[in-house]
Amino acid sequence: MLNGKTALVTGGARGIGAAICRKLASLGADIAIVDLTVTEQAQALEAEISAEYGVKAKAYACNVGDAEQCKATVKQVIADLGNVTILVNNAGITRDGLILGMKEADFDAVVNTNLKGTFNMTQACYRPFMKQKYGKIVNLGSVSGLLGTAGQANYAASKAGVMALTKVTARELASRGVTCNAIAPGFIATDMTKEISDEATQNYLASIPVGRAGQPEDVANLAAFLASPESDYITGTVIRIDGGLAIS
Ligand SMILES: NC(=O)c1ccc[n+]([C@@H]2O[C@H](COP(=O)([O-])OP(=O)(O)OC[C@H]3O[C@@H](n4cnc5c(N)ncnc54)[C@H](O)[C@@H]3O)[C@@H](O)[C@H]2O)c1
Secondary structure, eight states: OOTTOEEEEETTTSHHHHHHHHHHHHTTOEEEEEESSOOHHHHHHHHHHHHHHOSOEEEEEOOTTOHHHHHHHHHHHHHHHOOOOEEEEOOOOOOOBOGGGOOHHHHHHHIIIIIIHHHHHHHHHHHHHHHHTOEEEEEEOOHHHHHTOTTBHHHHHHHHHHHHHHHHHHHHHGGGTEEEEEEEEOSBOSHHHHTSOHHHHHHHHHTOTTSSOBOHHHHHHHHHHHHSGGGTTOOSOEEEESTTTTOO
16 A cells, blocks of 8 residues: 555654654555664664565654754755655654653753754655645644643643644644644553553543553554554644543
8 A cells, every 4th residue: 555655763762663664665665764763673673674574664763852963864864765754753862750850951852852953853754745746744632631640840831842743743734735743642562662651551541431541553453543644634634543541
């Protein structure tokens, strides 16, 4: 379904990003695995994807919080793999704490990676997407940005920002054949959620109606749908994938 397409996935080296890389590759897309550094994990994923799915895969080092690095990376990916048609803004970090004691550096780091990083990559792909009159942008929001989870002022605000940016991007680029949607995961079993205390994890699990944590593959399946032509009439939406955690 995605043969001949090139997907750029930020934070693609592990967790949800790696699952999205595998899923898009399984559908035929060439994959740019973009992460802070080219780790052994990223190189292993690159080799696994090429061997398993017979598509091109290449790992790139890029800090999404840095606009110049984003522009240079998009340029390099286009040179190596051809026109980018799918952008998945997945890179994200947490630095949790109550507002009372939250360090300015922790607020800035989270907003810079999650929100500005999404903006930077979107801006870097904007002109190429307009020119080719086609593009699929999938942003990773979070139910935290919908619920306002205590202890996550920086993270929740950044993700609410990502979900607003999704709507702006969708409106600006709809006439150019580009869709932009956000996924709002709940509690997904990755390295990110391993950092949460056992007590808080139990509380999360108890509040999920389907009774389990989500898996990275659950999110990857939705990302693949939003990256495929099957979702061409969907834009500017935020879709929760949370086992019912944030049912309102
Ligand atoms: N795991 C969850 O429960 C959950 C819930 C809601 C939303 N999300 C969102 O999903 C996305 C993926 O989360 P995950 O659980 O796989 O996290 P993770 O920590 O396992 O992976 C995140 C990846 O992003 C990369 N990254 C971090 N900062 C970067 C930067 N500045 N530039 C480039 N890459 C960077 C990391 O190196 C890592 O490979 C994040 O945006 C996260 O906020 C996760």
